[in-house]
Amino acid sequence: xxxxxxxxxxxxxxxxxxxxxRVRRAAAGDASAQRWLVHQVMPSVxxxxxxxxxxxxxADDAAQLALIEILRSTHTFRGRASxxxxxxRIATRVALRHLSKERRRRHQLESxxxxxxxxxxxxxxxxxxxxxxxxxxxxxxxxxxxxxxLRHALGHSLEEIAELTGVSKNTVKGRLRLGTGxxxxxxxxxxxxxxxxxx
Amino acid sequence: xxxxxxxxxxxxxxxxxxxxxxxxxxAYLEAEVVxxxxxxxxxxxxxxxxxxxxxLSGERPDEEVEQAALQAFWNDPAGASSELEAAxxxxxxxxxxxxxxxxxxxxxxxxxxVVTPGPNSxxxxxxxxxxxxxxxxxxxxxTRASLQAPTPPPAEQEAFEVxxxxxxxxxxxICLEGDGAVAKADDRAxxxxxxxxxxxxxxxxxxxxxxxxxARLRGxxxxxxxxVSDDGRSLVVQVYSGRVAAWRDGRRIGYASASAPLYIExxxxxxxxxxxxxRQRAAKPSAGERLRRAQEQMTGGDIDGALETYRALVERHPxxxxxxxxxxxxxxxxxxxxxxxxxxxxxxxxxxxxxxxxREEAAYGAIRALRALGRTQAEQRAIxxxxxxxxxxxxxPRLRRRVATLTTSR
Numbered sequence: 001x002x003x004x005x006x007x008x009x010x011x012x013x014x015x016x017x018x019x020x021x022r023v024r025r026a027a028a029g030d031a032s033a034q035r036w037l038v039h040q041v042m043p044s045v046x047x048x049x050x051x052x053x054x055x056x057x058x059a060d061d062a063a064q065l066a067l068i069e070i071l072r073s074t075h076t077f078r079g080r081a082s083x084x085x086x087x088x089r090i091a092t093r094v095a096l097r098h099l100s101k102e103r104r105r106r107h108q109l110e111s112x113x114x115x116x117x118x119x120x121x122x123x124x125x126x127x128x129x130x131x132x133x134x135x136x137x138x139x140x141x142x143x144x145x146x147x148x149x150l151r152h153a154l155g156h157s158l159e160e161i162a163e164l165t166g167v168s169k170n171t172v173k174g175r176l177r178l179g180t181g182x183x184x185x186x187x188x189x190x191x192x193x194x195x196x197x198x199x
Numbered sequence: 200x201x202x203x204x205x206x207x208x209x210x211x212x213x214x215x216x217x218x219x220x221x222x223x224x225x226a227y228l229e230a231e232v233v234x235x236x237x238x239x240x241x242x243x244x245x246x247x248x249x250x251x252x253x254x255l256s257g258e259r260p261d262e263e264v265e266q267a268a269l270q271a272f273w274n275d276p277a278g279a280s281s282e283l284e285a286a287x288x289x290x291x292x293x294x295x296x297x298x299x300x301x302x303x304x305x306x307x308x309x310x311x312x313v314v315t316p317g318p319n320s321x322x323x324x325x326x327x328x329x330x331x332x333x334x335x336x337x338x339x340x341x342t343r344a345s346l347q348a349p350t351p352p353p354a355e356q357e358a359f360e361v362x363x364x365x366x367x368x369x370x371x372x373i374c375l376e377g378d379g380a381v382a383k384a385d386d387r388a389x390x391x392x393x394x395x396x397x398x399x400x401x402x403x404x405x406x407x408x409x410x411x412x413x414a415r416l417r418g419x420x421x422x423x424x425x426x427v428s429d430d431g432r433s434l435v436v437q438v439y440s441g442r443v444a445a446w447r448d449g450r451r452i453g454y455a456s457a458s459a460p461l462y463i464e465x466x467x468x469x470x471x472x473x474x475x476x477x478r479q480r481a482a483k484p485s486a487g488e489r490l491r492r493a494q495e496q497m498t499g500g501d502i503d504g505a506l507e508t509y510r511a512l513v514e515r516h517p518x519x520x521x522x523x524x525x526x527x528x529x530x531x532x533x534x535x536x537x538x539x540x541x542x543x544x545x546x547x548x549x550x551x552x553x554x555x556x557x558r559e560e561a562a563y564g565a566i567r568a569l570r571a572l573g574r575t576q577a578e579q580r581a582i583x584x585x586x587x588x589x590x591x592x593x594x595x596p597r598l599r600r601r602v603a604t605l606t607t608s609r
Contacts, residue, residue: 031273047252048251057257059255060264067269068271068272071276155212155213155216183243191239
């Protein structure tokens with residue numbers, strides 16, 4: 001017998017209720033709806049992990065863990081916002097947690113020689129910077145780097161960053177100010193020394 | 200850090216993220232004078248803004264990550280085991296082999312409805328009107344037909360069953376639901392007369408075609424639902440992914456996308472000719488349209504064309520905010536062209552007006568124009584005024600150096 005996925009039969013035509021229906025189906029164990037959900041949120045998840053991670057392997061793992069957490073959280077979706085907005089919050093939290101853990105683990109386990117293996121091929125697009133932007137970000141304290149990336153790469157507001165990182169808005173402001181200052185200092189130092197980033 | 204510097208930095212990052220900027224912000228960024236001291240900072244904030252768009256070297260394909268996540272979830276839906284958290288699935292040793300396998304599997308899964316244009320599709324003769332709107336309420340209730348993909352992935356065939364009442368033709372299974380739905384397959388030509396049809400294309404080279412009484416729909420790799428009303432006088436196209444084009448009499452009459460559904464209705468009578476005044480209004484571009492056109496010309500490298508459009512904007516819409524901001528851009532472009540007198544006139548015209556957003560940039564531009572014209576006394580006066588009006592400006596250190604030079608040379 002020929003098989004037909006019954007995935008989208010009998011759905012409402014409004015986009016919001018359509019998403020809600022599908023996520024409910026995913027929560028109820030409908031494999032087609034789960035596939036749809038994963039495919040739908042993947043671009044948002046990819047954006048988040050690309051901005052937060054330094055290495056492709058970390059980014060892939062964080063993306064995978066974020067997708068799993070999204071699938072496990074389907075019962076929390078109420079349909080008040082788009083499914084992408086809902087998934088973005090979950091994915092950001094999961095990615096932050098996983099990447100922080102990975103950085104600590106790598107820092108503890110690897111020798112400086114091993115760490116060299118993780119250096120990414122240089123794909124410069126910032127012609128006026130002396131070094132690779134991700135390398136500069138990697139040299140910032142984690143809290144400051146996270147605040148800068150959430151604010152400038154992912155466009156979150158101060159309130160959203162405070163909620164996602166579990167600190168007050170004033171702390172976020174301070175981290176952004178310190179991070180910006182340090183980032184400038186690192187770049188300016190390399191410019192004055194006439195060299196690229198520490199490689 | 201000055202507030203203008205902070206604004207400049209935020210706008211650079213927002214622009215790199217691909218966020219739309221309002222006219223004033225766009226004009227502010229355009230009017231920003233390129234300064235070698237700030238070039239690296241511009242790169243820094245633009246790079247940071249675009250960080251999320253730039254792939255990391257060696258990323259696994261999206262499909263592979265999605266499939267791995269689904270498998271892990273299906274193996275442990277409740278997350279009872281923390282094994283995955285401790286050891287996430289690692290990349291394979293030969294990613295190109297995995298990528299090829301994923302591609303083959305993806306292609307097999309993506310094989311779906313392919314309908315070729317039918318011979319009877321040109322039978323539509325009545326005039327129709329296509330609009331992009333919120334048409335969803337117009338979709339008929341209680342009638343539903345869906346054309347479903349016939350080839351699910353081999354591993355999941357057991358999970359699906361052919362719904363009762365479905366028919367298969369030319370590799371496409373058509374499912375009818377409700378009393379009023381009519382969707383038939385005739386050889387390789389498919390037609391929807393009433394009710395809804397859900398279609399999913401596989402790729403651009405094998406487009407999905409669907410004939411309806413009002414238009415012929417073509418979706419390359421789109422996933423969309425078409426709904427024809429019971430009386431056959433309206434058609435709604437709602438797109439879930441991709442883009443769908445509507446054709447009629449060999450002419451494209453509209454597009455539908457995920458953010459803009461298409462609503463096509465058959466006119467009961469011929470549409471009356473639009474009044475002359477409305478036609479004239481439609482022919483005359485608005486201030487915003489002129490600004491956008493000028494920005495496009497700038498992006499395309501047509502500086503002279505952009506300058507002309509900016510001048511037309513100032514002339515036709517002198518009181519609009521866009522025109523006021525355009526004055527600063529005109530000044531800047533004239534400076535680049537070496538026409539310092541015209542630049543000075545544009546900057547001074549802005550400074551005489553009520554706008555405040557670009558006052559700092561206009562004042563700085565006027566100082567540069569005065570310097571280019573060799574009017575050093577006027578330049579010095581303008582610099583002193585600048586120090587009073589904009590003490591926190593990023594241009595202050597540079598202007599202080601200029602004042603020192605002028606004083607020494609005297």
